Amino acid sequence: MEFTFFIEVLAGGLLAGVMYSLVALGFVLIYKASGVFNFAQGAMVFFAALTFVSLVERGWNFWLALVVTLAVMVALGIATERIVLRPLVNQPPITLFMATIGLTFVLEGLSQLLWGSQPHGLELGIPDVPMEWLSQRWNINISQFDLFAAFVAGALVAVLAVFFQKTRIGRALRAVADDHQAALAVGIPLQHIWDIVAGVAAFVALVAGLLWGVRNGVQFALTFVALKALPVLLIGGFESIPGAILGGLIIGATEKLAEVYIGPYFGGGIESWFAYVVALLFLLVRPEGMFGEKHIDRV
């Protein structure tokens, strides 16, 4: 009993961690390609989910709404790049970071201005119930939807990995991530690459928005999902896709285990900050995260 409960908590945590990874992935993609820490990713997730759910509620076909939302998100990503980030090229990274905080506010206001601020439910056709055969045989409750989400995340990462490793555009993306100027020198069109990255990040935001929307409902609190993804980034490193996945798993698992096993000693509710403390302790050992690039400072 005790052990199955542990497994259940662990599995739930790992699967929740996958959901964090999905959001973290959006941060990593932008950061890798352009060196911008895009705080607005959470607002993008919210915007995507809200747009999609509002279109569906207005009687649109599921796939049509999906395509339209994706188009809107890509347009938004490219517009962000053009209007906000490009004029700030060569500014210190912290300035860009603050600009994306501003962008967060714009997106949050805009999405609620367009679609209203009431919460929506979202259904993708996969019920959020424990799987029967697991609970019957081993008395472990694991949600079907969680597994589906994990599967989607895994597929997404696989697709991204193939995209980055095997395609021409992927190679160009990696070259840009490595060194902007060298990439420019060998004739890689930087602007197109940034547009593509903005598009991919928008796509990841849409996927994350849909999955989180089913889990928590589409409401303003969805923007806080980004705050959950930040410790994941700290642990995994800002530049690494595998880091985002592994970091998500670590954060998800430790958070849930801590809530269940340590939480009662503090009166519960430690989930809100525990992930950050884990990340901070981790940073004391490895300041650049697990797979982040080591920075060498020169005077």
Added chain:
Amino acid sequence: MLYREAGQFKSSYAQDQQIFPIRQDRVAIWLLLGFAFVVVPLIGNQYWLGAMLTPFLIFALAALGLNILTGYAGQLSLGTAAFMAVGAFMTYNFVLRLPWLGIIPSMILGGLCAAAVGIVFGMPSLRIKGFYLAVATLACQFFVLWALQRFGWFSNYSTSGVITAQEIRILGYVFDTPAKKYLLTLTVVVVMALLAKNLMRSEIGRAFMAVRDMDVAASVIGIPMMKTKLLAFAISSFYCGVAGALHAFCYLGTVEPEAYSLDLSFRILFMVIIGGVGSILGSFLGAAFIQLFPIVLNLATSGVSHAFNVEISHAVVSNLEFIFFGGLIIFFLIVEPLGFARLWQITKEKLRLWPFPH
């Protein structure tokens, strides 16, 4: 024509190093202070004093605290509201548990508690920087609010977690009206702003700026990194803590931990960005702008709804506020990264040449 220093000779180092080297500036600042201390309490009504000017001064003080950390020492923090919360709740507890202390020492002690929290959460800054650090300070934001809500001791075991600030009494004199609270706030803010200005002109301030500009270079020329960074966190959170105490005692009266959410941290960061990063004056200008902006926006939308006869709901206005705030931040970062303070400086330089610009 009026604003130039021709004919003002400095014959001592003290004269050369004063904060306002030009006589016109000195006259202007004395007039401004006189106006704020004497005229404003006389002509201001309850609404202006209690709901506009007092919070403006308090937020300016908090922005000043963040500006010391972010603008001068270059460490971005998203935990400002948490430091304010520590200041507010600890001051409440000092007044409650050690009533013989008096309100001002309690506020100072509350500020010191905030400084201690600031040092603890500033430790990671020795290892990490930039947005890694910004994310780390979020830990402070969440942890402090959780602790204040979870442990009843902080709110004297009140069931809702809400504290009611005690009466402010200094040497038997009770500060109960908005005008008196305004004067108390103004005094504290003026004293602390003067201290900050001088601190930033001293060796400590120069060390902060060296760390901001490049910390490796700063440590190479012999600036102790640990001491400087932690001192920046300590001073900054002390200012925020005192601002929090004033926020609870002079402005709100009753506060709950949720009042110091991440949103407030962002608001204060916005004040710093819009007002001017690395400028004492900028903190005040930014706070004034953020304080006045929603009111202007409200007037504008109600004007529009009257003119075109359309109904604009409250939700729309608050969303517009979000959009405008965010847009302004981006606009300022792109067009004038040093904010209003820089604009004011440019104006002054223009004014010195006016009306013969060559």
